[in-house]
Amino acid sequence: xxxxxxxxxxxxxxxxxxxxxxxxxxxxxxxxxxxxxxxxxxxxxxxxxxxxxxxxxxxxxxxxxxxxxxxxxxxxxxxxxxxxxxxxxxxxxxxxxxxxxxxxxxxxxxxxxxxxxxxxxxxxxxxxxxxxxxxxxxxxxxxxxxxxxxxxxxxxx
Numbered sequence: 809x810x811x812x813x814x815x816x817x818x819x820x821x822x823x824x825x826x827x828x829x830x831x832x833x834x835x836x837x838x839x840x841x842x843x844x845x846x847x848x849x850x851x852x853x854x855x856x857x858x859x860x861x862x863x864x865x866x867x868x869x870x871x872x873x874x875x876x877x878x879x880x881x882x883x884x885x886x887x888x889x890x891x892x893x894x895x896x897x898x899x900x901x902x903x904x905x906x907x908x909x910x911x912x913x914x915x916x917x918x919x920x921x922x923x924x925x926x927x928x929x930x931x932x933x934x935x936x937x938x939x940x941x942x943x944x945x946x947x948x949x950x951x952x953x954x955x956x957x958x959x960x961x962x963x964x965x
Contacts, residue, residue: 809865811904813911816860816872818853821845824860827872831894835929858891861911863904871895873908875915880922888916890926909942927952
């Protein structure tokens, strides 16, 4: 078995959409998916709002990582933010998730990013322990806030 990582292309759009739905199912958030392949295509390949890596075992896609740049005002530098990483359950335990994280870390270093950040659901203890094992530190003193729907529209109008 050989594992490789490549950058996604527009022909991967449906594959990425399928991975997103598999991830949502795993996280018990399927009802939250409002993306469509059309929205995804425009966001990723027209507006280039995020980037995607595809992990392949013997040429067959088994996982993905979606990331983008954010910015540290204190450091004055771009940072890398991992929105999602997902390996299909039957392919887990082979080091593929770690390989994707390592690839993104190398992209962050290459692009002179100051940080590489992500969030994890509190119930996902296996992932939390894994992230700690690679040297990631939880940012317990921070609380994530989010505006969506009516609240976002009210504030934005």
